[in-house]
Amino acid sequence: MRGRRVQLTQGRETLLLLALMFLFAIWSDAFGAPRRQEAAPRQAPSGSAEGTERRLTEIYRVGPEDVLEITLANDPELPREYRISSSGHIFFPYLGSVAVAGKTTAEIERELHQLLQNGYFENPELTVAVKEYRSHYVYLLGDVGAVGPMILTRERVPLIEILARAGVRPTARRVTLTRWQDGRPTTVVVDLTTPEKYTTLVAPGDILEVQSPREYVFITGEVRTPQAIEYVPGLTLSQAIIHAGGPSEFAKRSRVQIKRRRADGRVEVFQANLDKIIRGQAPDVELHPNDTVYVPRRFW
Structure with missing residues (x-):
């Protein structure tokens, strides 16, 4: 069952990456590298701010x-x-x-x-x-493979191209774009779940922070500091309990429960023997986002 969930998750991430690559191919064709006739770009309707911005994607x-x-x-x-x-x-x-x-x-x-x-x-x-090209760049933060400055080769570049070059992670859901104008910062939040927002044009000097929603694992029961721990891929049961201060003196370590909600809404409950995991006699349990770990109390 776990293998099926992993396959489904990987499948969704693959589809997102393929969609991103497809959109990037379309925009690369529409907004290519600066052409030779860059001094006389295509005309747009008079007074059109959108037309002016679009012309800037053709020049450097x-x-x-x-x-x-x-x-x-x-x-x-x-x-x-x-x-x-x-x-x-x-x-x-x-x-x-x-x-x-x-x-x-x-x-x-x-x-x-x-x-x-x-x-x-x-x-x-x-x-x-x-x-x-060295004078034009944007600065990338957050959930991307290439954090730091990125060189631009045009005056405006579609966001989809920036994300494709930066190696945006499949979990990314929004981009906070900060631009300084007249000595003051202006901020725009771009929802990455809306494909038409990928056409947002990025300018030299912009700061882009790519963000993913935070997910948590909840540690309750007989631990020293019950709490919600931010989930990171690969987080295990023993790591989570240690992060919560370790089991209390009354903890029943041989009957630790892990509650996990399935995609269909049903809740599965697993049991793990923390003592055996610590002694290396049983494999550690890899946790999933939104798991609840409950360490019961012993009465003898």
Whole structure:
């Protein structure tokens, strides 16, 4: 019976992961990497805030610490890599310091073309691309495989893409997104059980905390500190009782009861001999979320 429950649980987690991968594939197609025509993204209805946000999923504006790869066909001996300084500039031969932060690669390319055409080359042939993305990132906390900063390659990225890259755990149910605007934090809670919420757009500098509902195991009866213990996978009977301070001097350790509610609502009761478990004569019992452990009292 326990094996069947484990299989059902694993099946639900697998379905959730497959659904997440499917949604990510759809959004990857809709919001791909920045295109070459990033300086002129698709038009949206005038005055549409949603349209403005959507256009930001198609572009990347470079910033400090990004590394540009610039190729000038007219002078192939020039260096090709240029790191953007903290002030937002690069030092380019012929031109000296050039401000590039906040611009797309297409905009930088046009500007360099105009500057080089003014007294250096009649027809400059150059290309500009981002070689290393470093200036845009979000910070991830909570129930994800990759806690910490995550680099972004666009001005806005759908939440589904962030979660897929971070390795969100199947138990995750919501994301708290914090964004600083005008010196003040604003917080939005995204319900992950609602698929349409996965389209929420994430911006550089956002802080995302992925959260799972807390589950507990309840320790009652003849223990020194009866209490609810937060469940973690792999929690065993002996660990839970030790966490509750251990059995009292009146505990009947050979008849510990574990009550577990099944999916159909019925309650199963198991018995375990704590003395034998401690002596290594019986296997420890792995607990499930919402189990109730009752240590009875002995009367002799």
